[in-house]
Amino acid sequence: MELKKEYGLFIGGEWKKASSGETFEARNPANGELITICSEASEADVNAAVEAAWKAFPDWKAKTNAERAAVLNKIADVIDANAEMLAGLESADVGKPIREAVIIDIPTTADQFRYYAGLIRGEEGAVTKVDATTMALMVHEPIGVVGQIVPWNFPLMIGSWKLAPALAAGNCVVFKPSSSTSVTALVLADLLSDVLPAGVFNVITGSGDKAGQYILDHPGIKKLSFTGSTSVGYKVSEAAGKRLIPATLELGGKSPNIFFDDCNFEKAIDGLQLGILFNQGEVCAAGSRIFVQEGIYDKFMEAAVKAFKKINIGDTSDMNTQLGAIVNEKQMEKVLRYIEIGKEEGAKVAVGGKRYTEGDCANGFFIEPTLLEGTNDMRIAQEEIFGPVGVVIKFKTEEEVIAMANDSRFGLAGAVWTQDINKALRVAQAVESGRVWINSCSNVPAGIAFGGMKESGYGREINKCALDHYRQVKAIEISTLECPLGFYPQD
Numbered sequence: 001m002e003l004k005k006e007y008g009l010f011i012g013g014e015w016k017k018a019s020s021g022e023t024f025e026a027r028n029p030a031n032g033e034l035i036t037i038c039s040e041a042s043e044a045d046v047n048a049a050v051e052a053a054w055k056a057f058p059d060w061k062a063k064t065n066a067e068r069a070a071v072l073n074k075i076a077d078v079i080d081a082n083a084e085m086l087a088g089l090e091s092a093d094v095g096k097p098i099r100e101a102v103i104i105d106i107p108t109t110a111d112q113f114r115y116y117a118g119l120i121r122g123e124e125g126a127v128t129k130v131d132a133t134t135m136a137l138m139v140h141e142p143i144g145v146v147g148q149i150v151p152w153n154f155p156l157m158i159g160s161w162k163l164a165p166a167l168a169a170g171n172c173v174v175f176k177p178s179s180s181t182s183v184t185a186l187v188l189a190d191l192l193s194d195v196l197p198a199g200v201f202n203v204i205t206g207s208g209d210k211a212g213q214y215i216l217d218h219p220g221i222k223k224l225s226f227t228g229s230t231s232v233g234y235k236v237s238e239a240a241g242k243r244l245i246p247a248t249l250e251l252g253g254k255s256p257n258i259f260f261d262d263c264n265f266e267k268a269i270d271g272l273q274l275g276i277l278f279n280q281g282e283v284c285a286a287g288s289r290i291f292v293q294e295g296i297y298d299k300f301m302e303a304a305v306k307a308f309k310k311i312n313i314g315d316t317s318d319m320n321t322q323l324g325a326i327v328n329e330k331q332m333e334k335v336l337r338y339i340e341i342g343k344e345e346g347a348k349v350a351v352g353g354k355r356y357t358e359g360d361c362a363n364g365f366f367i368e369p370t371l372l373e374g375t376n377d378m379r380i381a382q383e384e385i386f387g388p389v390g391v392v393i394k395f396k397t398e399e400e401v402i403a404m405a406n407d408s409r410f411g412l413a414g415a416v417w418t419q420d421i422n423k424a425l426r427v428a429q430a431v432e433s434g435r436v437w438i439n440s441c442s443n444v445p446a447g448i449a450f451g452g453m454k455e456s457g458y459g460r461e462i463n464k465c466a467l468d469h470y471r472q473v474k475a476i477e478i479s480t481l482e483c484p485l486g487f488y489p490q491d
Contacts, residue, residue: 012052013198029095056199095325142170152178248459253412257287261295285413335387347374411453
């Protein structure tokens with residue numbers, strides 16, 4: 001498929017220009033090259049998308065689970081067939097290394113659709129016998145038209161976390177990717193134009209303040225799903241509360257990555273890098289608070305600094321590149337400012353700490369892999385940075401590290417590294433997070449629920465329970481009694 005020079009809005013199965021005529025550029029943050037032109041949706045455009053979704057809803061709702069499962073499997077097939085192209089676009093749009101898109105992003109995107117296809121294909125109903133003459137059916141029904149707002153760090157992958165269960169449940173979708181990374185959602189809409197009935201999947205592009213807010217406020221949207229910052233999450237929650245509609249929120253994080261003295265050291269250093277350098281650290285579940293027990297601290301820091309200096313930064317289209325570009329200049333400046341804040345607070349820069357401009361990176365938004373040695377009360381340890389910047393904090397005891405891990409307003413994820421399984425399970429259960437890895441990190445396979453506690457949001461994705469977030473239960477009670485109950489006098 002050839003990439004279009006300019007994309008409109010995908011509404012009711014057709015490409016339409018934004019009614020305002022406004023557009024914005026999609027550029028590669030690694031080199032500044034123009035990828036394509038996208039449209040800035042107006043309120044009228046969002047209205048049209050919601051109308052198209054409701055028009056498509058009765059027929060999509062009426063399809064059997066087997067019929068919808070077949071469509072979801074077809075979507076997965078289309079993604080697989082276009083995997084190379086989609087991976088290249090995702091890398092260019094986000095600035096991530098191509099190897100991450102090839103190995104992780106695109107395969108897991110396809111897998112989400114197959115997972116939910118399998119769930120609904122094999123789902124069985126429930127009948128409850130109330131008494132000798134009464135039984136009840138528990139029936140799942142879709143909510144209707146849902147609004148989904150997707151972040152810029154994993155446009156396709158996190159997009160599939162939302163789109164797959166929504167479609168599987170029988171809903172129609174108004175889908176808004178981030179204005180920073182809209183390309184692959186638009187391309188996916190093009191690829192699926194012959195797979196999904198018109199109006200089932202609508203793609204609206206534009207800013208959060210405009211297009212995003214129009215979705216939040218639209219009375220025709222009956223459920224909201226949002227992944228992004230906690231500050232915007234409050235706005236989404238408020239909008240849902242005003243209209244008494246459900247919302248799923250996956251928000252910010254400041255995840256503890258805990259290394260005990262008895263960890264598998266070589267594996268631990270690898271886990272350190274994966275936790276904070278994958279996707280340039282632009283990961284809500286990034287292991288950005290790195291707790292290291294005092295017995296291995298010096299050895300750990302020596303190995304970590306050495307490993308970070310070896311990271312291959314460069315051309316994101318090269319399969320050998322290990323660290324890509326920050327998504328845009330604004331985010332790069334934010335990350336660099338946090339490094340300065342850390343130094344002002346007394347943190348020591350162990351490695352990195354600067355913008356990277358060598359070779360192919362001269363025109364891109366690159367930051368060196370960075371480790372700061374600090375304490376848990378510093379802003380750099382309490383606030384989400386969203387870049388390749390980890391804060392290393394020394395601890396003595398299990399009790400101390402649990403207390404520090406939980407001393408955070410976030411509770412999205414965490415990891416524990418130890419060869420003592422009892423200790424691992426104690427700490428994992430004690431850490432206040434929706435997901436805790438033991439001797440691994442950053443893995444999010446379909447079927448294992450993902451979501452946060454505290455200010456990291458509520459609701460779960462990539463699991464059967466996500467399907468229930470997109471539908472409602474209707475109870476149908478049946479009486480087989482053929483005579484009156486006798487509760488009232490009869491003539």
